[in-house]
Amino acid sequence: MKFLVLHGPNLNLFGRREPHIYGRTTLAEIDARIDKLAHELDITVATIQSNHEGALVDFLHQHIDEAQGALVNPAGLTQHGVPLHDAIKAMPFPTIEVHMSNIAAREAWRAHSIISPAVRGTVQGLGPQSYLAALRALVEIVRDARQ
Template identity: 75%
Template sequence: MKILILHGPNLNLFGRREPHIYGTTTLAQINERLTALATELRVELELLQSNHEGALVDKLHECIDSVQGALINPAGLTQHGVSLHDAIKAMPFPVLEVHMSNIAARETWRAHSIISPAVKGTIQGLGPHSYLAGLRALVEMLRDAGG
């Protein structure tokens, strides 16, 4: 089983960007934790971080037949990523949305995700554990479905 992990714009700055909101865990540390969990769960990961919506869309298209599911933290594209929303809806596999912070508890404009209607579910507000919980949930869902 192969899972795609997509990290959106500015997430390469985790650990430095607004640590009072996102904490001090870096993206490299999150990816290390995800990789360790994937080994435990006996799944393979494909990881990408991009500051460009088109690169994330391209990766989804590229993986349409080679992965069984995806996790995405759309970051700044959460509220405005129309082409990302549309690409997710076109995927034949489940996609889960993850956020380090609780976007509903932040600025009013952040509370609405246009990505959420395109995904199977959302996990937010748990810091790096949002990613880990998302990976566990996705793998369990796929295994329950016989994937």
């Protein structure tokens, strides 16, 4: 089974950007943890990070017929990413929205996600563990649906 992991704008700066919010774990370290968990779960992952919404949309389109699910951290697209929202809704597989911080506990404008209505669920506020918890849940959801 193949799953997608999409990292949105500025997430390439994890470890450097606002470490008091996001911690010091880099995106490369997060991806390594995801790869390790994928091996343990006997799945494959395809990962992208882009600062451009169109690249994330293209990535979803590219894998529409081969992926069983996706994790997406929309980052700065959370509040305004209409094309990303629409692309997620067009996918035939479940998607989980991921955030390292608890967006509901930050600035008021961050609390509203335009992405949330398009996804199966949201995991947030657990730092890098948000990705791992979301991947475990997504794999279980897909495996349960196949039985």
